[in-house]
Amino acid sequence: MTVAATLSLTCPVELENALKRELDQLAIPVVKMGRGVIEVANDLETAYRLIMWSRVANRVLLPIATFPIIDGDQFYESMKSVAWEDWCESSSTLAIQWTLSSGHHHGQFFMYRLKDAICDRFLEKTTERPNVDTEAPDILFHLLLSDKEAAVYLDIGGGSLHRRGYRKGRGQAPLKENLAAALLTLADWHQNGEQQKYDALLDPLCGSGTFLIEAALMRADRALGLLRGKLPCPGWLGHDMALWKKTWQDAERRAKEAVDKQKGKAKSIIGFDADRDSVAQAIVGADYAGVSAWVHVERRDLSALEQWPRWEQFKKEHTQGLVITNPPYGERLGNVDTVPYLYRSIGRVLQELVAGWTLALLSGSKQQSEACGVKTREVFYRQRVHNGPIGCDFSVSKINSPIVTNNPAGENNPLPLQKAPQALRILQLDGERYDKSKTKLENVEYRDSAISLLNRLRKNAKNLQKWIEQEKIECYRLYDADMPEFNVAIDIYRDHLHVQEYAAPATIDPHKAEQRFAVVKKTLEIIFADAAGVHCKVRRQQKGKQQYSKQAEKQEFIEVREGRARLLVNLDDYLDTGLFLDHRPMRLRIEKESRDKRFLNMFCYTGAATMHAAVGGAKSSVSVDMSATYIQWAKANLALNGYSESNHQIVQADLMSWLPACREQFDLIFLDPPTFSNSKRSEHDFDVQKDHVELIDLTMRRLEPGGRLIFSNNFRRFVMDEELFSRYKIEDVTKESIPPDFQSHGKPIHQCWIIQR
Numbered sequence: 001m002t003v004a005a006t007l008s009l010t011c012p013v014e015l016e017n018a019l020k021r022e023l024d025q026l027a028i029p030v031v032k033m034g035r036g037v038i039e040v041a042n043d044l045e046t047a048y049r050l051i052m053w054s055r056v057a058n059r060v061l062l063p064i065a066t067f068p069i070i071d072g073d074q075f076y077e078s079m080k081s082v083a084w085e086d087w088c089e090s091s092s093t094l095a096i097q098w099t100l101s102s103g104h105h106h107g108q109f110f111m112y113r114l115k116d117a118i119c120d121r122f123l124e125k126t127t128e129r130p131n132v133d134t135e136a137p138d139i140l141f142h143l144l145l146s147d148k149e150a151a152v153y154l155d156i157g158g159g160s161l162h163r164r165g166y167r168k169g170r171g172q173a174p175l176k177e178n179l180a181a182a183l184l185t186l187a188d189w190h191q192n193g194e195q196q197k198y199d200a201l202l203d204p205l206c207g208s209g210t211f212l213i214e215a216a217l218m219r220a221d222r223a224l225g226l227l228r229g230k231l232p233c234p235g236w237l238g239h240d241m242a243l244w245k246k247t248w249q250d251a252e253r254r255a256k257e258a259v260d261k262q263k264g265k266a267k268s269i270i271g272f273d274a275d276r277d278s279v280a281q282a283i284v285g286a287d288y289a290g291v292s293a294w295v296h297v298e299r300r301d302l303s304a305l306e307q308w309p310r311w312e313q314f315k316k317e318h319t320q321g322l323v324i325t326n327p328p329y330g331e332r333l334g335n336v337d338t339v340p341y342l343y344r345s346i347g348r349v350l351q352e353l354v355a356g357w358t359l360a361l362l363s364g365s366k367q368q369s370e371a372c373g374v375k376t377r378e379v380f381y382r383q384r385v386h387n388g389p390i391g392c393d394f395s396v397s398k399i400n401s402p403i404v405t406n407n408p409a410g411e412n413n414p415l416p417l418q419k420a421p422q423a424l425r426i427l428q429l430d431g432e433r434y435d436k437s438k439t440k441l442e443n444v445e446y447r448d449s450a451i452s453l454l455n456r457l458r459k460n461a462k463n464l465q466k467w468i469e470q471e472k473i474e475c476y477r478l479y480d481a482d483m484p485e486f487n488v489a490i491d492i493y494r495d496h497l498h499v500q501e502y503a504a505p506a507t508i509d510p511h512k513a514e515q516r517f518a519v520v521k522k523t524l525e526i527i528f529a530d531a532a533g534v535h536c537k538v539r540r541q542q543k544g545k546q547q548y549s550k551q552a553e554k555q556e557f558i559e560v561r562e563g564r565a566r567l568l569v570n571l572d573d574y575l576d577t578g579l580f581l582d583h584r585p586m587r588l589r590i591e592k593e594s595r596d597k598r599f600l601n602m603f604c605y606t607g608a609a610t611m612h613a614a615v616g617g618a619k620s621s622v623s624v625d626m627s628a629t630y631i632q633w634a635k636a637n638l639a640l641n642g643y644s645e646s647n648h649q650i651v652q653a654d655l656m657s658w659l660p661a662c663r664e665q666f667d668l669i670f671l672d673p674p675t676f677s678n679s680k681r682s683e684h685d686f687d688v689q690k691d692h693v694e695l696i697d698l699t700m701r702r703l704e705p706g707g708r709l710i711f712s713n714n715f716r717r718f719v720m721d722e723e724l725f726s727r728y729k730i731e732d733v734t735k736e737s738i739p740p741d742f743q744s745h746g747k748p749i750h751q752c753w754i755i756q757r
Contacts, residue, residue, distance in 0.1 A: 004042050004062060004063040005042055006039040007039065007046065008037050008038075008062075008063065009023075009037065009060060009061075010059045010061065011036060011038070011178070011182070012179060012182070013386070014384060015179070015385065016035070018056050018181075018182035018183070018185045018186050020038065021185050022054060022055065022056045023040065026050075028049070042062065045247075048244055050157075051156060051232055052223045052224070054224070055181035055182075055224060056178050056185060057161055058178060059142065059159075059161065060155070060161070061142055061155055063151065064082060066151040066152075067079070067149060068148055068149050068150075069145070069148060072109065075113055075114075075150060077117075079118070080118075080120060080121050082121070082152075084118050084122065085122065087154060087237060088130065088139045088236060089130075090126045090128035090130055091130070092138040092139050093136075093139075093235070094115075094132060094138065094139050095140050095141070096143055097141075097155070098110065098111045098143040098144070100145050107143075107145055111143055114143055118141075137235070138233075138234055138235025139154070139233055139234075139235035140158055140159060140233055141154060141155065154236060156236065158232035158234075159232075161178065161224065162177045162179075163177070163228075164217075164224055164227050164228070164289065165227045165229070165288070166227060166286075168285065174208050174210060175207070175210040175211070175326055175362075175387065176387070177210060183324065184211065184215055184218065186360075189215055189218060189322055189324070190218035197320065197322075199317075199318045199320050199321065200268045200269070200314070200317075200318030200320075200321040200322070201321065201322050202271070202323045203270075203323070203324055204302055204346065204349065205302065205328075206279075206282055206325070207273055207278045207282070208278050209271055209282025209285050209297055210285075211271070211325070211326070212269055212270075212271040212295050213282070213286050213289050213295065216269050216289070217289060217291055219258075219269065219294055220255065220259070221258040222254075222291065225248070226248070226252065227288075227290075255290070259293065262293050262294060267293070268317075269296070270298075271295070271296070271297045272298055272300040272305055274299065274301045274643075274646040274647060279297055282297045301646070302345060302349055302642035302644070303345070303349070303615070303642030303643050304642075305353060306352065306353055315354070320357075321357040322357065322359075322360060323358065323360065324359075324360040325362070326363075327361075327363065327368075329392070338632060338638075338639045340367070340371040341568070341640035342640075343363065343368050343369075343372040344371050344372070345639060345641065345642040347372040347373035348402070349642055350372075350373075350399050351373065351402045355402075356399065357399050358380075358397070359395075359396070359397055359398070359399050360396045361374060361393075361394070361397075362392055362393075365392075366393050366395075368393070369395050373399070374395050374397050375400075378400070379397045380396045380398075381396040382395040382396070437527055438454070441523060441526060449486070449516075449519060450519055450523045453486055456479065456482055456483060457490070457527065460478055460482070464476065464478070464741055467740050474492075474562065475493045475562060475569070475584075476491065476492055476739075476741040477581055477582075477741040480742070481502060482744060486516060486519075488500060488517070488520055493560055495532040496531065496533045496534075496535060496571055497524055497531055497533070497535065498577060499535065499537070500538070501513075501537070503538055533571070535571035535572050537572075554573055555570075556570065556571075556573075557636070558570075562579070562608070563588050564591065564615040564616075565591070565611040566637075566640050567579055567608050567640075568633065578606040578608075578633060579608055580605070580672075581739070582714075582739065582742045582750055583712070583750070585737050587612045590609050590613050590670060590710070594613040594614075594618040594668055596617060597613070597668045598618070598619055598665065598668070599618045599666060599668050599669070600621070600622050600664075600670070602624055602659075602673070602699065603625060603673045604623035604624055604630070605625060606630050606633040606634050607623050607630075607650065609670045610650075611638070614638070614641060614643050614648055615641060620647050620648065621647070621648045622648075622649045622664065624651045624652075624653055624655055624658055625652065626655070628652055655673075655695075656686065656691070656694075659701075659702065664702065666704060667703075667706075667707045667708075668708055668710075669702065670710045671695070671710065671711045671712070672712045673686065673688050673695065674686065674713075675714060688713050689718055692713075692720075693721045693723065696728075706756075708754055710752065710753075710755075712750050712751060712752035712753070713751060718751055720753065724755075728757060729755070730753050730754070730755050731754045732751075734748050734752045735748075
């Protein structure tokens with residue numbers, strides 16, 4: 001048998017550098033590097049060490065023969081000429097795996113021809129032939145096909161080494177074990193000797209725990225060959241059993257020494273995930289891998305990480321930590337891409353909890369990494385890698401302290417409440433600045449009306465100032481058709497103005513109405529010259545499909561804060577912004593009353609009330625709406641606040657069909673139906689006046705005894721049916737549900753009741 005000069009180690013393409021680092025740590029010299037393969041000197045001790053210890057390699061291959069490919073018959077004859085009896089016995093079972101490195105050959109055809117050549121050779125030499133066993137063969141051969149030649153190898157490791165044996169179930173899109181090990185290696189988690197770069201590791205979205213377990217196996221000095229528990233490729237005739245036993249015993253000794261050193265020490269590798277099944281798999285996997293003494297896994301939403309009781313003590317004990325994580329990459333569904341907001345939330349949480357640590361992030365793109373706060377100029381290491389078929393961005397960078405930003409696709413940092421929101425700067429228009437503003441309005445058509453509008457805005461802002469500052473309000477209504485000549489609503493969203501012109505009645509000259517709206521826009525642009533944007537639209541009564549039609553296609557979402565909730569608004573693309581400002585008091589009430597409650601949000605729109613329930617400590621929630629756009633928007637809000645659908649389910653459904661089928665019970669329900677809806681997704685038109693009795697009755701069946709239903713609607717002429725008062729305890733809370741910025745006109749903008757059994 002001719003002995004090849006080198007062993008070929010395969011690894012995922014793009015991870016050759018990680019394998020090279022590992023070989024340096026194992027003190028195994030590299031002979032040659034190629035794409036997805038590294039060659040090292042061929043000796044049995046090296047082969048056994050690689051099989052026992054390599055965490056990055058896929059396969060350890062010993063070359064057997066290489067022949068040019070002319071056709072199938074020539075290939076068969078060439079392979080039949082190999083002395084296969086030197087490699088295994090006829091009584092052995094065998095399997096053949098194949099890889100097509102280039103060309104257009106039919107891999108399975110050549111695999112069968114190789115099998116025939118081996119078996120026919122044995123029949124001629126011994127009158128017996130090996131049997132094929134694809135599950136647990138005694139010997140495994142690997143066939144590599146390129147354009148012009150075929151190479152056959154002995155797979156000494158007995159199969160892909162990424163299979164460790166500790167994974168007892170499959171989570172959602174589990175990370176391949178050797179990919180996780182490679183990324184940990186590139187992040188410098190594992191180093192030779194006692195001195196380690198990092199003394200702790202955190203994965204805030206750990207899934208089934210692949211990063212945690214691989215990191216613990218490294219820190220525990222536990223060889224992967226021990227997990228597989230058997231001699232690889234036992235049918236190979238070239239084994240040296242004494243040498244294999246020595247390799248095994250050395251690995252056992254090192255693992256025992258590491259266990260002894262860990263006794264009595266706190267766990268330094270921690271992971272959290274919101275999914276119950278994934279967390280269970282991570283715990284079981286760590287146990288099978290023998291690293292439970294190093295790993296702590298707990299079920300927790302991203303938003304609840306800071307509530308982990310051991311944080312302060314953990315950070316005192318561990319000052320140089322590594323955060324490594326592989327968040328979902330997601331895909332664009334509907335009109336709102338939720339993924340940037342998840343990454344933004346991750347970055348915000350890490351900045352608040354572990355600023356100064358190192359972040360190793362596997363994301364779907366550089367844009368996602370940037371949303372998490374990763375700045376290109378501050379990256380220590382970056383490269384493109386593939387997670388299965390998906391091209392990903394892997395970066396290693398420092399976790400910085402929070403910096404203010406408003407860009408959801410850019411730097412990710414908390415948004416502090418401003419001491420003086422944009423609209424309140426009107427209050428500073430005293431003296432010189434006020435005169436300058438009036439001067440700028442001198443050249444505006446309808447000058448007197450423009451100055452009157454300026455004064456009315458100034459007056460309204462003064463009236464709201466104390467409330468805004470005390471309650472730290474970022475979004476509110478500044479003006480609501482207070483003057484007959486300017487029939488508009490002006491809302492403030494942080495440092496943006498949202499201006500809606502109410503459609504003029506038929507008795508008003510359209511040209512005159514257009515001129516007045518132009519005056520409003522010009523006036524606001526002058527007064528709010530330093531605003532982030534002035535967004536204008538005309539508000540008409542919506543019918544049929546118009547209820548869901550788009551006004552624009554900018555797809556710009558602005559993050560605002562309300563209470564402790566973070567919410568996304570879109571000021572251009574839709575008639576409504578994603579946040580009904582008049583319901584602010586009830587949302588804040590939900591936040592206060594939701595702790596440990598099961599919350600149901602019906603006609604949930606963009607899920608603003610659900611976000612308040614979540615930050616208020618709701619045990620769980622279900623949010624239902626019929627619109628795919630709003631459902632995706634609600635999911636983006638959920639991600640922005642650091643919550644997952646494991647505890648907060650978001651459902652696209654027609655409520656009048658969903659409610660009769662629902663069997664869950666809830667402690668707190670928010671029901672804010674539209675006045676009218678005739679969506680094509682619904683079997684029947686909905687009219688709040690006509691259908692509210694049936695709707696409330698169906699809802700009350702889902703309300704736990706002692707629970708509360710908050711029912712509201714914006715139909716100005718709505719009258720609650722008297723028969724409901726005979727069945728339920730109903731309290732009119734309309735007055736307290738109207739915020740100060742919506743109290744300037746007589747008839748309330750909405751009506752609201754608390755309903756109990």
